[in-house]
Amino acid sequence: MVLVVIVAGLGVVTLLVILFAPHIRKYAAGGVCQSSAVLDGKTVLITGANTGIGKETALDMAMRGARVIMACRDVEKGEEAAASIRAACSKAQVEVRELDLADTCSIRAFAQQFLRDVNQLHILINNAGVMMCPYTKTIDGFEMHIGVNHLGHFLLTYLLIGQLKRSAPARIVVLSSLAHNFGWIRFHDLHSQGSYNSGLAYCQSKLANVLFTRELARRLKDTNVTVNSVHPGTVNSDLTRHSTLMTIFFTVFSMFLKTPREGAQTSIYCAVAEELHSISGKHFSDCAPAFVAPQGRSEETARRLWDVSCELLGIEWD
Numbered sequence: 001m002v003l004v005v006i007v008a009g010l011g012v013v014t015l016l017v018i019l020f021a022p023h024i025r026k027y028a029a030g031g032v033c034q035s036s037a038v039l040d041g042k043t044v045l046i047t048g049a050n051t052g053i054g055k056e057t058a059l060d061m062a063m064r065g066a067r068v069i070m071a072c073r074d075v076e077k078g079e080e081a082a083a084s085i086r087a088a089c090s091k092a093q094v095e096v097r098e099l100d101l102a103d104t105c106s107i108r109a110f111a112q113q114f115l116r117d118v119n120q121l122h123i124l125i126n127n128a129g130v131m132m133c134p135y136t137k138t139i140d141g142f143e144m145h146i147g148v149n150h151l152g153h154f155l156l157t158y159l160l161i162g163q164l165k166r167s168a169p170a171r172i173v174v175l176s177s178l179a180h181n182f183g184w185i186r187f188h189d190l191h192s193q194g195s196y197n198s199g200l201a202y203c204q205s206k207l208a209n210v211l212f213t214r215e216l217a218r219r220l221k222d223t224n225v226t227v228n229s230v231h232p233g234t235v236n237s238d239l240t241r242h243s244t245l246m247t248i249f250f251t252v253f254s255m256f257l258k259t260p261r262e263g264a265q266t267s268i269y270c271a272v273a274e275e276l277h278s279i280s281g282k283h284f285s286d287c288a289p290a291f292v293a294p295q296g297r298s299e300e301t302a303r304r305l306w307d308v309s310c311e312l313l314g315i316e317w318d
């Protein structure tokens, strides 16, 4: 009897999903960037551009005419992605450069070479990220989530900020997440040495992205360089690779998730939409302003995180 009820229930659910599939897909896809902005003569730098949201963002920027620099930790994977972008868009000006955000020497070497070879930078998209890794540390001894998702991009932005200011109007887009709502900054144990939970470590790093965006926007006032953070939606990408449970969940519910192309829309919107030209320090999702958790709005936490980040990276950034 129980088995019959379960089978019948599953049948009804399957039927409903099939019937409503087009509506589910339309809802899951979220907002679309409507801007037809052309980026001829502009330079865009995207971290983690070899796959997922970063790759789709790179394709869109290339189609708009920008010179796109794809900063990837695995150059071979980056070249494969660049080749597929060139195949999709014959006029694409894309190039791959090596950047490992888990290694401050790599970040410094990347920035040094970039500043030597590239005269201008109009759009920086801090896209790369890791989620729910087992406990590991970066080369410099930072916990991997806070190290790659926050500190790596903090250092990269610091090294390139002069170039962005000289190229203004310029924009910075920071990939955060809805997950910032569930995070808090554990100043007493930023690197989770006392206790480690991979989910919370991810949430902490995504909250750090929001706080960094707000504090940087405050410091960039009157420079014509803006910075906004993004929740791309729940996107079926490689991000879940470290968690079997999340991979199963994402596979089973893939119909309810965004494709990477759909997930790239809010990054693209923040990078090019004309109406955002003077908007800074805000958080967006589905190409619209999004809710920021109270802990993401604390100016005191943002300033403290800024100081701690500078100290950890051995830099002075006023």
Ligand SMILES: NC(=O)c1ccc[n+]([C@@H]2O[C@H](COP(=O)([O-])OP(=O)(O)OC[C@H]3O[C@@H](n4cnc5c(N)ncnc54)[C@H](OP(=O)(O)O)[C@@H]3O)[C@@H](O)[C@H]2O)c1
Pocket (backbone or CB within 6 Å): 047, 048, 049, 050, 051, 052, 053, 054, 071, 072, 073, 074, 077, 099, 100, 101, 102, 103, 127, 128, 129, 130, 131, 148, 175, 176, 177, 178, 231, 232, 233, 234, 235, 236, 237, 238, 239, 240
């Ligand atoms: N997918 C979602 O549902 C979702 C939701 C909210 C926020 N986000 C955010 O969106 C961003 C993009 O995620 P995605 O879904 O496109 O994930 P993805 O497909 O896994 O792409 C992540 C990218 O980051 C790169 N990366 C990881 N560690 C790096 C390092 N140490 N140095 C340089 N690059 C590194 C990866 O390179 P490899 O390929 O070499 O590993 C890859 O190119 C992330 O910041 C993520 O937190 C995603």
